[in-house]
Amino acid sequence: MLAVEKVSRWFDEKKAGFQHVNLQLTKGEVIGVLGTSGCGKSTFLRVLSGLDEGYEGRIHSKKKNPSIGMMFQEPRLMPWLTVFENVLFGDDGSKKKEASELIDIVGLGGFENHFPKDLSGGMAQRVAIARSLLHNPDLLMLDEPFSALDAFTKLQLQELLLSIWETKPSTSILVTHDIDEALYLCDRILIMRGQPGEVESELVVDKPKPRHRGDRDLADMKEEILKELDFTND
Amino acid sequence: MTIRTNTATLPASKKKKSKKKSLPFTDWWAGLLLPVVLIIIWETASRNGWVASHLLPAPTVVVEEMVTMGREGELWGHIGITLYRVLAGFVIGTAAAAILGVLTGSSKWMEKLLDPTLQALRAIPSLAWVPLFILWIGIGEASKITLVAVGVFFPVYLNLTSGIQGVDRKLIEVGRMYGFSTWKQVRKIVFPAAAPSFLTGIRSGLSLGWMFVVAAELLGTSQGLGYLMVFGQNTSSPELVIGSILLFAVFGKATDEILKRIERKSLQWQDRLDNSV
Structure with a gap:
């Protein structure tokens, strides 16, 4: 329903932002965008939502002017x-x-x-x-929506989102830096890295929801993602 | 499937409401204690001739004089005209400030055009306008009302513009997400967000308005509380001067109280110390 082709947004003479992002969104799917801070993942969301218009590349959707719901890190x-x-x-x-x-x-x-x-x-x-x-909204965008909350409230709200999606499935993009959150909520996870950030890899989480937080496979995936992000030499 | 509940345990917001025991009496009469004591001392000093009563008449004498003037009807004319000048000047000054403040606050271009001039005019002590106003519009009502309006204008304008400029960008973005037009943005986000500073401006504008009405009435009038003070000075009747001062205090306080109530009523949403339950 939404296609993103080679979209880039640079700041500071291409030293920050993100570049060359390709993404195809299918209806009803929940996409996670995971990355360390400064990799441009929030900027990516701002570009998609129309708040930031200084990008290069192409974004087009099947529907003309899809309606967008946005949740920020702060309630606003x-x-x-x-x-x-x-x-x-x-x-x-x-x-x-x-x-x-x-x-x-x-x-x-x-x-x-x-x-x-x-x-x-x-x-x-x-x-x-x-x-x-x-x-x-045709598209629900969540920009680190729970990162400012305490651990317990965060879990509660993740449950809430899941149950809402169950009754009202909406295509969603969740930007987060919480690997567990992404694995728990998303169907597909983009992993971004670098400065400017690029999509390093894509991971399909093929498990029915609700998932178990302590699930073996999820734990393996987490391991994989951690390796991918490779904090030791960035 | 596990059962998930929608309702999470809500933090008890009521715990904030653990009432601080306010002492019902001491609260308001504590503030009266000092004035009452001072008045008693003043009265005794005057009565016993410790101070020259032709310079400082006893409070009872002042009140008596005012009551007599009120009964003879003379006082009401003075009070009425002064209130009229303050009110008219206040309304005009606030309206002008609101219009210009909204213009400069909502458009960068307008701000560049108007703000420097207004800031420069602000640097002129407002009383310096008096001779010019009198020259231009005579010593009638218009020049007095204009002077009050000038006094009211600047605090309202300055507070409003700083309020508008201080609106949280993050809230504006929420409006942009909904595709608001500029005007809708201004109406639904900027105005309400700037309302607290606007009200602060109005209150300080009003108090300046009272100050300027005194100035206007000290110079060439034949009516008004300010005139009454000059008249009292010229006829060596301090009770008139003191009486007028008291009346200014009463009306200044009363009008400010009205604005304060409006402020408190319309700003219940603010997270302020004097607002907490």
């Missing part, structure tokens, strides 16, 4: 809006019912009228999930 809620209004942000008010449902789905029923200042980090990120899903 409007502090002057309540939870309910935040979920409805960007809507003309026609999706009130969907918004309430989504708030229930992310487990925040009863918090509709709270302001973001009264929410914990995990709760705020739940609101952000609900907001990004309101328009049933």
